[in-house]
Amino acid sequence: EAPAAVNFLRKIVADDLASGKHSQIVTRFPPEPNGFLHIGHAKSICLNFGLAEEFGGQCHLRFDDTNPSKEEQAYIDSIEEDIKWLGFRWHGAVRYASNYFEVLYQWALHLIESGNAYVCDLSADEARAFRGSLTEPGKNSPYRERSVAENLDLFKRMKAGEFVEGSRTLRAKIDMASGNINLRDPVLYRIRFAHHHQTGDAWCIYPSYDFTHGQSDAIEGITHSICTLEFEDHRPLYEWFLQHLPVPCKPRQYEFARLNLSHCVTSKRKLARLVAEGYVDGWDDPRMPTLAGLRRRGYPPAAIRRFCERIGVNRAGGLVDFAMLELCVREELDSNAPRAMCVLKPLKVIISNYPADEMQTLQLPRHPKQDMGTRSIPFSRELYIDQDDFSENPPAGYKRLVLGGEVRLRGAYVIKADKVIKDESGQITALECRIDADTLGANPAGRKVKGVIHWVCAEHSILCAVRLYDRQFQVAQPEAEGDFLEGLTAEDMAAPLYTNCRAEPALLQAKTGEAYQFEREGYFCRDREDLKGKPLFNRTVTLRDTWGE
Ligand code: ATP
Ligand code: MG
Ligand code: MG
The missing domain is CATH 3.40.50.620 (HUPs)
Structure with missing residues (x-):
């Protein structure tokens, strides 16, 4: 502390x-x-x-x-x-x-x-x-x-x-x-x-x-x-x-x-304009630096209190970097948010050496340090990993899955990619892989596997939508000169939306506002509204400070 x-x-x-x-x-x-x-x-x-x-x-x-x-x-x-x-x-x-x-x-x-x-x-x-x-x-x-x-x-x-x-x-x-x-x-x-x-x-x-x-x-x-x-x-x-x-x-x-605070506007008059002119969907839109917006986005109240304590109280002004608030949010969520797996851009993986009619249920801890019990993760022949976790032409230093290479599926086996399956247009539609059956909770014999990726079972996962919220404004001081909305459209302020995500089954029970760490993706919470019948998750904050990278 x-x-x-x-x-x-x-x-x-x-x-x-x-x-x-x-x-x-x-x-x-x-x-x-x-x-x-x-x-x-x-x-x-x-x-x-x-x-x-x-x-x-x-x-x-x-x-x-x-x-x-x-x-x-x-x-x-x-x-x-x-x-x-x-x-x-x-x-x-x-x-x-x-x-x-x-x-x-x-x-x-x-x-x-x-x-x-x-x-x-x-x-x-x-x-x-x-x-x-x-x-x-x-x-x-x-x-x-x-x-x-x-x-x-x-x-x-x-x-x-x-x-x-x-x-x-x-x-x-x-x-x-x-x-x-x-x-x-x-x-x-x-x-x-x-x-x-x-x-x-x-x-x-x-x-x-x-x-x-x-x-x-x-x-x-x-x-x-x-x-x-x-x-x-x-x-x-x-x-x-x-x-x-x-x-x-x-x-x-x-x-x-x-x-x-940098990267946002904190004046009721300006926030009211964002609402009135349709840049956001109301005062509690997760893009708003209102307390209601931050709550809906998943900011824990303890993180905000911690932030206020940390910035102190004095008579000298100055700009506080939004990163400081995000750091407080991460600290709070790292300690208290249960872990879950959610694949934002699913890529099918077929485990050729795993029987089609078999399914096993793995028990994974809900939190790596705190005793929050376990969650059941189904594993079967067909899985999803994220499209970004496989590359046919990997850049130098790529630690994820490549043809002929191995990665560990978080909490499960080491897999090796054998074959890429493509459609007529050349789009990758699936990967054929094999598991090393001796690697469940054990290191593979005689070799090191560095990469760990998240995954879900294809059949026993839920469809969901995910919105990747970020800072409200790209520029540090939107109010510094002229009209803070000049040259900006509502689309410019829209957060990226993924509508075909796949999450582990436990997330169907996620309650509104309840925080989760989606492994390797960030901290998320369920929105109060579903999106076309699918649970919608709001990104609260990224796992690390990658702003500007
Ligand atoms: P705004 O400028 O956004 O309209 P305000 O000061 O007019 O805010 P009030 O409802 O009058 O809003 O504020 C209630 C209390 O909150 C006041 O005591 C005010 O000084 C304090 N307050 C408002 N904005 C800030 C801020 N950015 N930092 C610290 N205290 C603030
Ligand atoms: Mg006022
Ligand atoms: Mg006032």
Whole structure:
């Protein structure tokens, strides 16, 4: 096991507990239900739930649901399922920022009454122009000096639905000349006549992310509010609200570098495009770096947790190579996935010295190291090996089957190829071979046989389909320049599909998502759907890192 990677928040939490600043920590994971969770979210989940677990604290699940037009119940359901699948349980009930809409409204009134907020009638475009830029201070809104009474009246009427969308906002009165643009009178409320998945039609004004987040943390008694670095510039605003409102406690915000993973996109907006534009078959398509996609592809949750631990938590960004995630998946599957044989491109082998009416059943271990019992593998005169495991014109160093050469059939006999059988077009249709009957579980006498290939019995094997998934994008940084989908068609993203594969009989019992190592081929799991009546297996990952070879 690799040593635990650096996690600077671990030290902060440990110090806060040691100093007595907190007697127990409370963290939260705050997704917006506007898409499925992706591998980047896993980093935040492992961090927030992981710290709570490690230090005997609590972690809340709170949906950050202030933007009803983009949110859906289906996303809420998927997010809950994914967190549970990763192996975490939130403390208490699922929470929603919308649970706090009434308190937030009261606090907005409080800010108005204390002269710290005003109703502004600038349009969105005008407000943007007044905001200035990094190099230019903003200008005060002409509505900034409205009286408390007028602001109270207008804000209450905004809530009552008297004004059209976009006509007015409630803004904090902070500093239009601030070097931090987030402090230039940020918007607290917008008018939006949208049905909300939790609150229905109760509200036609919705609080902004900034006005919601810190106060929700305070209401829930969050001690360490952990977010990604984009929110560093929002921290002064986060603290401004806590200072100017009668909140029950003052949480602290900490930022860490988000996960950027090579060869895939991890932005809900971009993943949503892949779904909407038909590049993939939904959010849980095995090509998606969503947790649901990775699950369907066979990634074990323990591998994702291991990966998140290994990449560590710091404030310096950088790109993590997808190979690191694959390595964690392989480590996990190598220890825990039972072995099986599946021939992707079958080539018939006829064992000329084995009787046609005989069949024997070999018992092979399900795992080479762990005690997982055995599996029954039928052996008879007609077998299948993979087309790639025989060559008439072998390249130098070829260790598989050649005419006149020998290989071992995994777990069975050594065979020798005598003859190639071809059809009229010259295509190889079968091989005639002989077994050395003394080589079952024994070395052949007087010679070394290096190659070992996998095989199945022709009659007693099952037909199945196999899809060879790989990385989502060929290029390391698909988002680096321009449109990440430019020049790409849905076909470019299709995974190779083999539909006439032959697998050992035990695989008929494979359950959805259950991991197997197909010997010499990689790790696979059964898809939840069959393909034209055949079990379909998804390649989770190759056996070795052969990327770029
Ligand atoms: P996206 O950019 O994909 O839309 P988001 O940050 O808008 O993601 P949220 O639902 O707001 O998505 O995220 C919930 C939590 O997950 C936030 O605290 C956010 O900081 C964290 N998170 C999102 N993406 C990553 C990432 N790539 N690495 C680490 N944490 C992330
Ligand atoms: Mg967000
Ligand atoms: Mg977002």
